[in-house]
Amino acid sequence: MKKLILSTAVAALAAGTAFAQDDSTVRLGTEGAYPPYNFLNDAGEVDGFERALGDELCTRAELTCEWVTNDWDSIIPNLVSGNYDVIIAGMSITDERDEVIDFSDPYTQPDPSAYVALSDGIDLENSVIAAQAGTIQASHVASMEGATLLEFATPDETIAAIKNGEADAALADKAFLEPIATSDAEVTFVGDDVLLGGGIGLGIRESDAELREQFNEAIQSMKDDGSLNTLIEEWLPGSATF
Amino acid sequence: MFGNCADPGALDGLAWLGCYLTTGKHMSLYGSLGTVLLLLAITAPTALLFGFGGATAARSHVAPLRWFGKTYIAIVRGVPDIAFFLFFVIALDQGFEYIRHHVLCPEWPDTVRQGNDFVVCAQAKLPLGNSPQWVHETYGFLLAVLTFAIVFGAFAGNVLFGAMRAVPRAQLETAEAYGMTRGQVTRRVLIPQMWVYALPGLSNLWMVLIKATPLLFLLGVEDIVYWSRELGGAKQPQFTDYPHPDWRMWYFGALLVFYLCFTKVSEIVMDRLMARLTLGQATAGGEAQRRAGA
Known part of the structure; x- marks a missing residue:
């Protein structure tokens, strides 16, 4: 019996390790209460400008992404303790926040x-x-x-x-x-x-420089081909484009 | 849900309300009701178990065990719930990950604490970064159950500790005189008799536990209060098929009724239980029952 439990535990551990070596999912944390940037639609799913943007960025960066909602108050502490990997919640780039986390390039002009x-x-x-x-x-x-x-x-x-x-x-x-x-x-x-602020960017852990590079490239490619401007015009009419 | 909900703008009255109350978001609200009830159903017995363990430890003849029991009860009772819920859960989660990190990837070159960041290797993440969302939610829920059980266990421990001491000493001495061992006295006389003294305190705790469930959202579990606030907030026509002004009053009103009904039902059940436990006991309640029956 003991052997059985032990071998099951070993198998489970091994399976867990095997899974983790596959490309990990990038978890996107948002507030879900700030339309048109992010909100929950009638079906209870995350929707809005940042939903469209985040999905497109993940496709371009070839990442598997998953959406998570979190209270605004604790959105930065939960990022640094690793409960998700990216904040995409209409967060303006400021010096104070930059001391705690890193930001990607801005994806909106200072609004x-x-x-x-x-x-x-x-x-x-x-x-x-x-x-x-x-x-x-x-x-x-x-x-x-x-x-x-x-x-x-x-x-x-x-x-x-x-x-x-x-x-x-x-x-x-x-x-x-x-x-x-x-x-x-x-x-x-x-x-x-x-x-106020220096435009909105993705919040990323300071130790995650690689992920930040991937997202910066994706944001740049969306700026270059004008698809970011299309999204801004669709969701944030009246905001400046790039 | 209903076939005619495709264009809610054209509906009015009850048909509109029927469609409105069955949107995916409302389903999440009803689902979160289940979450809360499940939490109560799991937490109450677990907390009782923790409390029983704490009380037994606090009465132990082995000094370290007694210190452990008394410290547990004293510390948890003394720390504000909110501080406990905010600090303890993150610490608990990081503690698990820290241990897994050292077991699973000992050759990791970097330190775990990098400035503000808490970074463990991908295999040590709990749950794993690529697990589906329901695994993350279940894990969060279990952390919540554990935290609630630890907090309420300490209070239950205090109640049970008092209840064990309230059992008349003479009854225990009688049992000892019949040659029962210490363990037998505890199992056969002390534990069956203590409940009548513990129940008022425990039922109080149960009421507090029911009302404490909104603390769940601090732990990232979306409970009924979160969904009520989210659904009740004003909704603009650009972002929903069901625009409405600030309706939080109605949602919170419904919550009020729910909680009142729930606590009322609990009270009735507790009263019955009390009557059952008092039967034949050497307490004022037991004496009253005996006289009424005679």
Whole structure:
């Protein structure tokens, strides 16, 4: 009996090792709550600009990819501890994040952020502004003198906060706010756009230089043949192309 | 699900609602209900087992075992749940991978900690990087069960420790006088009698456990609260066939009803169990039962 268990264990171990030597799957981590970049469609699958982009990049880099959703708050800790290999979640390239993880080349131009509110004529300098926690928008509001930052775990809750009067305005990527402002009569853009961040890139572990090279090549090839621009025009109308 | 759901924009009223409530996303919500119930069904007995082990160890005559039992109960009870769930699970996962790394690829040249990164060789990954998604999910679920069992086991251990001491000393002495060994006294007298003292504490813990299940999402398991928040958020027509404003109130309302019903049913079951266990016991409850019967 003992022998049987032992040999089964050895066989299982050997099988596991054999599997691991095949080309490993690259796991793509996203938030799934930030349309049009990434969201869950009616079928509950990841969809959006980054779904189309990620699938195309994986085809070009000849990688097998798998999509995983993770809370925005813990998206970087879970990358560095190896629960997935790439962050593809509308994450802007900033110096602070670059200290912890590495970024691929940007796949969007620096995208303007914008304010939305229920009415015009809000003194943005001295008001309560909602933003998603851990975003470049949240750090921007925190650096504004006079304005009070109200942080939420999901971008959707920042819109809910201006609707129920908790916040005077919300700051987020313009591409995220655009569909909301067009389909929701209550919500309008206010004030001027602000340019934050250095474009959006894939977040990759610092020790994964090879994977980063593969993705950089794939991004470059999509920039060269114009297919990246086609995707940007399809999903992020109004955003600058390459 | 229904044949006429292809163009939900043209539907209204109940037909629309029927299609809406049967989208793939809603199926995930219903599925996550199963996840939560499964978690409770596995965690409760496991935690009880951990608690029993902890309580027995804490009562042991062997000093190191006693220290272990008391330390386990004291530490886990003292650390906030959230800290435990955030820190412990990542540490546990990395601990497993670290051990596998040393066993499976001893010739690996690099260190495991590289700056912020935790890097083990591909064979040591748990689950393996190329495993299908369900393996990753099952692994996450099992980690969750283990963490819940450790946390609630410590509380259960404390309850059982107290319950064991509440069993009247005279009964144990009588058993000893009949020549039973220490083990026999424990098995035949102490354990059968302690439940009546343990049940109020344990039923309390069960209620807390039911309400603690939303902590699952901290562990990456998508539970009913996560799906309710995701489904309830406002949806724009560009991204869904079923646009709607912020409906979280309704989803969370439904959750409220679910949890209240669940705890109510639990209460009824616990009351019955209590009545059953009190039967013939030398407690105030047992005495009341005897008088009512007489």
